[in-house]
Amino acid sequence: MSGTPRRMTLAAMTACALAFALPAAAQPKEPLKIGFVYVSPIGDAGWTHQHDIARLAMEKNLAGKVTTRYVENVPEGADAERVIRDLAQSGCKLIFTTSFGYMNPTLKVAREFPGVDFEHATGYKTAKNVGTYNARFYEGRYLAGIVAGRMTRTNVAGYVAAFPIPEVVMGINAFTRGMRSVNPKAVVKVVWVNSWFDPGRESEAANTLVAQGADVLTHHTDSTAVVQAAEAKHVWAVAYHSDMSKYGPDAQITAVTHVWDKYYTRVAQSVLDGTWKPDHVWGGIKDGMIRMGPFGKMVPQDVRDLEKKAEAEIAAGKLNPFTGPMKDNQGKLRLSAGQTITDEALSKMDYYVEGVEGTLPSSK
Amino acid sequence: MRITLEARPEPSRAAMLLTPLLAAIATLVVGFVIFEAFGKDPVAALHAFFVQPVATRYGVGELLLKAGPLMLIATGLAIGYRANVWNIGAEGQLTLGAIAGGGLALAAGDAVPATLLLPAMIVAGALSGMAWAAIAAWLRTRFGANEILTSLMLVYVANFLLSWLVHGPWRDPEGYNFPQSKLFADAALLPSLLSGTRLNAGFLVALAAVATAWVFVRRSVWGFEMRVAGLAPAAAAYAGISSKRNVWLGMLAGGACAGIAGVNEAAGPIGQLLPSMSPGYGFAAIIVAFVGRLHPLGIAFASLLMSLLYLGGESAQVNLALPSAVTGLFQGTLLFFLLAADVLVNYRLRVQRGLPAAP
Numbered sequence: 210m211s212g213t214p215r216r217m218t219l220a221a222m223t224a225c226a227l228a229f230a231l232p233a234a235a236q237p238k239e240p241l242k243i244g245f246v247y248v249s250p251i252g253d254a255g256w257t258h259q260h261d262i263a264r265l266a267m268e269k270n271l272a273g274k275v276t277t278r279y280v281e282n283v284p285e286g287a288d289a290e291r292v293i294r295d296l297a298q299s300g301c302k303l304i305f306t307t308s309f310g311y312m313n314p315t316l317k318v319a320r321e322f323p324g325v326d327f328e329h330a331t332g333y334k335t336a337k338n339v340g341t342y343n344a345r346f347y348e349g350r351y352l353a354g355i356v357a358g359r360m361t362r363t364n365v366a367g368y369v370a371a372f373p374i375p376e377v378v379m380g381i382n383a384f385t386r387g388m389r390s391v392n393p394k395a396v397v398k399v400v401w402v403n404s405w406f407d408p409g410r411e412s413e414a415a416n417t418l419v420a421q422g423a424d425v426l427t428h429h430t431d432s433t434a435v436v437q438a439a440e441a442k443h444v445w446a447v448a449y450h451s452d453m454s455k456y457g458p459d460a461q462i463t464a465v466t467h468v469w470d471k472y473y474t475r476v477a478q479s480v481l482d483g484t485w486k487p488d489h490v491w492g493g494i495k496d497g498m499i500r501m502g503p504f505g506k507m508v509p510q511d512v513r514d515l516e517k518k519a520e521a522e523i524a525a526g527k528l529n530p531f532t533g534p535m536k537d538n539q540g541k542l543r544l545s546a547g548q549t550i551t552d553e554a555l556s557k558m559d560y561y562v563e564g565v566e567g568t569l570p571s572s573k
Numbered sequence: 574m575r576i577t578l579e580a581r582p583e584p585s586r587a588a589m590l591l592t593p594l595l596a597a598i599a600t601l602v603v604g605f606v607i608f609e610a611f612g613k614d615p616v617a618a619l620h621a622f623f624v625q626p627v628a629t630r631y632g633v634g635e636l637l638l639k640a641g642p643l644m645l646i647a648t649g650l651a652i653g654y655r656a657n658v659w660n661i662g663a664e665g666q667l668t669l670g671a672i673a674g675g676g677l678a679l680a681a682g683d684a685v686p687a688t689l690l691l692p693a694m695i696v697a698g699a700l701s702g703m704a705w706a707a708i709a710a711w712l713r714t715r716f717g718a719n720e721i722l723t724s725l726m727l728v729y730v731a732n733f734l735l736s737w738l739v740h741g742p743w744r745d746p747e748g749y750n751f752p753q754s755k756l757f758a759d760a761a762l763l764p765s766l767l768s769g770t771r772l773n774a775g776f777l778v779a780l781a782a783v784a785t786a787w788v789f790v791r792r793s794v795w796g797f798e799m800r801v802a803g804l805a806p807a808a809a810a811y812a813g814i815s816s817k818r819n820v821w822l823g824m825l826a827g828g829a830c831a832g833i834a835g836v837n838e839a840a841g842p843i844g845q846l847l848p849s850m851s852p853g854y855g856f857a858a859i860i861v862a863f864v865g866r867l868h869p870l871g872i873a874f875a876s877l878l879m880s881l882l883y884l885g886g887e888s889a890q891v892n893l894a895l896p897s898a899v900t901g902l903f904q905g906t907l908l909f910f911l912l913a914a915d916v917l918v919n920y921r922l923r924v925q926r927g928l929p930a931a932p
Contacts (some may be wrong), residue, residue, distance in 0.1 A: 243603070244891075250897055251896070278890075278891055278892075278894060279890070279894075280887055280890045280891055280892065280897070281896065281897045282897040283887075284852040285588075285640075285849070286838075286842075286843055286847060286849060286850065286851070287639075287838060287841070287842035287843050287852075288639075288850060288852055288883075290771070290842065291635050291884075291887070292617075292887055292891075294631075295887060295888070295891055296630075296891060299891055299892065308695065309751060311846065312930060313756070313844070313845070319696070331747050333748075333751075372740075372752060372929045374750060374751055374752060375749060375751075375894065403733070403736060443829065556749050557749055557750050558750075560751050569931075
C-alpha cells in the first residue's frame with residue numbers, strides 16, 4: 210500500500226516531464242515568429258517601405274524558418290507599448306521596432322518578456338534582450354553631396370528637413386561637406402517642416418528653396434513630394450530612403466537608399482542559432498546598409514567616377530566625412546586638422562557646419 | 574418615384590433605439606464584402622476586430638485605458654456642442670494640459686509626494702486647458718471670431734509650443750539631443766487600477782467627469798439654459814439667456830476636460846513629454862461626442878466603441894495581416910453608418926410615387 214502513492218507520484222512526475230519536454234523538443238521545427246512595428250503606412254517609398262522590403266527579403270532568405278507579421282502606422286506614444294506587447298504575446302520571439310519613439314515602450318515590454326529578443330532602430334538604450342541598430346546615413350549624404358556639388362550651377366542646394374535632431378543635422382552637415390569638397394562655393398539652405406510626413410508642406414518648402422536659388426533639392430522627410438517638386442521646377446533632386454526616380458525621372462541625380470535586407474536576415478539567423486546578443490550596431494556603406502543611386506541619366510561619367518571613388522574610400526575606412534579641419538557656421542573650430550569625429554560627438558551633433566545657412570532651431 | 578426626407582415633429586424614440594442596430598447590420602454587410610475582397614475570412618476578421626482585443630484581462634485594461642481620454646474630452650466638448658459652441662481645438666487644449674502637468678512633474682522630480690503632486694498636476698492641466706480654450710472664447714465673445722477656426726488654429730500653436738519645449742529647455746540632457754523630456758519620477762505617475770494592465774487612476778477621473786457633466790446638463794439651471802440655447806437660439810435670447818456665458822461655459826468645460834486628459838496621458842501610459850502627446854484623441858473625441866448623441870451616457874458607450882475599433886484595427890493587422898488602410902476603411906464605415914443612421918431619429922423617409930401632387 211505504501212508503495213502505491215509513491216509510484217503514482219513517480220508516474221505523475223514522468224507525465225509532467227513528458228508533457229513539458231515534448232513541446233520543447235518539437236520547437237526547433239516551428240518557424241520563428243518575427244514581429245515588426247512600423248511608424249507609417251508601408252506605401253511606395255520611404256523609411257517604412259525600406260524596412261518592409263527588408264522584411265520580405267528576410268522571409269525569402271529564410272523561407273520555412275521564419276514567419277513575420279507587422280503592424281503599420283503605429284503612433285509613437287502610448288499606443289506603441291500595446292502593439293509591441295501584443296506582438297510578444299502573440300508568440301513573436303524577435304521583434305523589430307523601427308522608429309526612435311518606440312525606445313522606452315520597447316524597453317518596458319522587453320522587461321516583461323525576457324524570452325523575446327528586441328531590436329530597436331535608431332535608439333540609444335539597450336538591455337539584456339534589447340539591441341539597437343542604425344546606419345551611418347551621413348556617409349551616403351556625403352557622397353550625394355559630391356554629386357550635387359558638381360551638378361549645381363547656382364551653387365545653392367535646398368534641404369527640406371523634418372526635425373532638428375542629431376540624425377537629421379548630421380545628414381545636412383555631411384551633405385554640405387560633400388558638396389564643398391568638390392565645390393567650395395556651394396551653400397546649403399535648410400527649411401524645417403516639423404513633420405516626418407507632410408507632402409503639402411514638403412513641396413511648399415521645396416518651392417521656397419527653388420525661389421531662393423537652389424537648383425539641387427534633397428530631403429530628410431518621408432514622402433516623394435520634394436523629388437516631385439524638383440521634377441516640376443526642372444531642378445535636380447537627391448532622393449532619400451528609397452529610389453524615387455519614377456517620381457522624378459528627369460530630376461533625380463542620385464539617391465541615398467536604406468538597405469536592411471542583409472541585417473534582418475543575419476539577426477533572424479542568429480536568433481535561430483541561439484547566438485543573438487544585444488548589440489549597438491551602427492553600420493555604413495561597408496556593411497551594405499546604405500546603397501547609392503541609381504544615377505540619373507544626366508550625371509556625366511566623371512562625376513559618377515568621382516562619387517564611386519569616394520564611396521570605395523569610405524567603405525575602406527580611408528575617408529570620414531567629418532575629418533578636420535572643420536568649422537561650424539559660426540566660425541568655431543569643431544575638429545582640428547586631421548582629427549576625425551567620435552561617434553559620441555556625432556550622435557549629439559547640434560550645430561551646422563560651415564556652408565549651411567541659418568541657425569539651428571532651439572540650439573542654445 | 575422620389576425619396577424625400579421629412580422632418581419629424583419630434584425625435585422618434587423607436588428610431589433612437591433602432592438606428593444603432595441598423596448601423597451595426599449595415600457595417601457587418603460592408604465588412605463582409607471588404608474582408609472577402611481581401612481574401613480574409615470575414616468571421617475571423619470580425620472576431621479579430623471585436624472579440625480578440627478584449628478576450629483577456631489585459632485587453633480590457635487597454636480598452637478602458639484608451640477609452641478614458643476619449644470619454645473625458647467628448648464629455649467636455651458635448652457641453653458646448655449642445656449650446657452650439659463648436660470647440661474643435663480639444664487636441665490643443667490636451668497638449669497644454671500635458672505641458673502644464675508635465676512641467677510640474679519635471680520641476681518636482683522626487684521632491685514632492687504623489688498625494689500632493691498628482692492632484693496639483695491635474696489641477697494645473699485643467700487650468701491650462703481652460704486658459705487655451707479661453708483664448709477662443711474671448712475672441713468669439715469680444716470680436717465675434719468664429720471659434721471653430723480659432724480653436725483649431727490654436728491646436729497648431731500648442732503643438733509648436735510643446736515641440737519647442739521638448740527640443741529646447743525641457744529636453745532630457747542625457748537624451749542625445751532627441752526631443753523628449755526626462756522620464757517622470759514615480760511620484761508623478763498615476764497609480765494602477767488593475768494589476769497586470771496599464772489601466773490607471775486617470776480612468777476614475779474620466780468617470781467622475783461623465784457624472785459631473787450629467788448633473789450639470791440635467792440638473793443645473795445653467796445646463797438647462799445651454800440646452801435651450803442650442804435647441805432654439807432665438808427663444809433663448811428672448812428669454813434673456815446670456816449667449817456670452819454659454820460660449821464661456823462651453824469652451825471652458827471642453828478645455829478643462831481636454832487639459833486633464835493631457836495630464837492623464839503624460840502621467841499615465843507615456844510617463845514623459847514627447848513632441849506629440851496624443852494620437853489625435855482631441856479630434857476623435859468629436860466623433861465620439863456625436864456617436865454618443867452628446868449625452869454623457871451615450872458618450873461613455875461611444876468612447877468604449879471607438880477604443881475597441883482602435884484595438885481591433887491593430888489586432889486585425891497582427892493576426893490577419895490586414896493592411897492598416899483596410900482596418901481604417903472598416904472603422905470609418907462603422908462610424909459613418911452610426912452617424913448617418915441618426916438622420917432617421919429626426920427625419921423620416923418618404924417615398925413618393927409618380928409626380929408630386931400640384932400644390
